Amino acid sequence: MTGRLQMRPGRVLGTLTALGLAAFLVACNESGSQGQAAPPPPPVTVASPLVQKITExxxxxxxxxxxASVEVRARVSGYLQSINFTDGAMVKQGDLLFTIDPRPYQAVVDSAQADLTNAQARLDLAKVQLDRAQSLVAQSNVSRSSYDQAVQERRASEAAVAQTTAALQSAQLNLGFTQVKAPMSGRVSNRRVDIGNLVTGDPSSTLLTTIVAxxxxxxxxxxxxxxxxxxxxxxxxxxxxxxxxxxxxxxxxxxxxxxxxxxxxxxxxxxxxxxxxxxxxxxxxxxxxxxxxxxxxxxxxxxxGSNEYDAILVPESAILTDQSNRVVMTVKDDNTVVPKIIRPGPTYPGGLRIIRDGLTAQDKVIINGLVRARPGAKVTPQPGTIAAVPEYDAN
CATH class of the missing domain: 2.40.30.170 (Efflux pump adaptor protein, beta barrel domain)
Known part of the structure; x- marks a missing residue:
């Protein structure tokens, strides 16, 4: 037939087969594209900062x-007669520690006591003679010079009594110093001198031991x-x-x-x-x-270093260093990672760190999965908690 295109049956079949194959390939390609869709955002653990009352x-x-610390020294000279404590023991104030041979000082005390008795007797005689002279001078039976002499004798006797009394007191003090007692309570050191050694008093006194409170x-x-x-x-x-x-x-x-x-x-x-x-x-x-x-x-x-206040705490592991700044990663409501510059304070027991500035109690801080968090990228937040780790300090 003239003017009309005629196709053979075999040719038509081949064309349909090619079209079907093309459609199949397109369908397979679309199915593969759907299977290679972008993965979901990476998961991270987030938690609000721990707020706790603390004192820095x-x-x-x-x-x-x-x-208090005291050096126990000899105040009089003599041979050390006894040691009355155990090295390193606790002693009380007034406890006897050392005894220096007291016999020479006892002899001086006895001599001073005799001198005082003699001076007291002379004073008693002077008083009697003065009373007699006073009554006689009133009757003009004794001269005025004799009366004046009796007055001077009494004054001299009173001075002699005072002098011998002072000498006796000094001798008694030295006798008392032969017993070296603890000036305070505390722990005594070891003895620095053994029995039988000669110790010297002032001015170059011998160190006997020390005591500390x-x-x-x-x-x-x-x-x-x-x-x-x-x-x-x-x-x-x-x-x-x-x-x-x-x-x-x-x-x-x-x-x-x-x-x-x-x-x-x-x-x-x-x-x-x-x-x-x-x-x-x-x-x-x-x-x-x-x-x-x-x-x-x-x-x-x-x-x-501060009064008690409400402190914001985050784990040490959540703090990153960015050049000269310290940073923590936070997550916004749209799951976007936002870094925040902070001013950290001192460490806190349990692996925590005090945050002085840059963070609020409402922020969501990434405490786990930091390696998967990129500023500005999306993440899948999972809830967590911040707490002190007792074992942290032990390590």
Whole structure:
């Protein structure tokens, strides 16, 4: 037929087969594209900062010192006769520690006592003679010069009594010094002289032993000029009591202690800074009733650096460093990661850190999964909690 296109049956079948194959390939391609869709945002654990009432503490290293220390020395010379204590024992005020041979000093006391008795007898005679002369001069039976002589005899006798009395008191003091007694209660050191040795008194007196007071006990430490100035500023602003105030509470611990079991109060702050070291000496006083702490031991002291307040705490592991800034990652309501620059404070027990500025209690902080969080990217937040980890400090 003229003017009309005719197709053979085989050709039509081939064309339909090609179209079907193309449609199949397109369908398969669309199915593969749907299977390779973008994955969901990565999961992270978020939690609001822990808000807790705390008191910040500043720590210092120092040394425990005795509240009183005495060198026990001989005050008279002589041979050491006895030692009446055990080395290192606790003694009470007035306990007999040493005895120096008292016999020479007893002889001096006896001689002074005899001199006083003689002087007292002369005074008694002078009084009688003066009374007699007084009655005779009134009757004009004795001259005025004899009466005056009797008056002078009495005065001389009174002076002799006073002199011999003083000599007796001095001799008795020296006799008492032969018994060396503890001037205060405390722990005595070892004896520095053995029995039979000659000890000397003033001026180059022999050291016999020492005694230190143990309860209460001091803790002395040095505070830097910057720390001292910061405390002064806080005191002026009314944020802290003066460090010179005995009501300021402190806590101490020994090198092998984890907690702060020893409590006391501030006792002294020096009146000037040492220009060489740039520090000022301070001191606290605390009980030592069990006598466990020994003067000379090192320790740590912590002093309140703030009044009690509501602090914002986050885990140390949640804080990142970005050049000179400290940063925490937070998540907005639309699940977008937003970094926030913070001003961290001191560490807190349990692996936490105090945040002074840059964070609120309503923020959602990423505490786990930080490696999957990118600023501005989406995440899948999962709820968590912030709490102190007791085992953290032990490690």
């Amino acid at each position: 503490w500043d720590e210092f290293t120092g040394r425990y010192e005795a509240t 143990l309860d209460p006990i001091y803790f002395e430490f040095d505070m830097s000029e910057a720390d001292y100035l910061a405390y002064q500023r806080a005191v002026v602003a009314g944020k802290l009591p003066s460090t010179r105030d005995n009501a300021t509470i402190i806590q101490t611990r020994l090198p092998d202690e984890q907690d702060w079991p020893h409590a006391g109060t501030m006792n002294f702050v020096d009146n000037r800074l040492d220009p060489g070291s740039g520090t000022i000496r301070a001191r606290a006083i605390l009980d030592n009733k069990d006598l466990f702490i020994t003067p000379g031991q090192f320790g740590r002291l912590r002093l309140p």
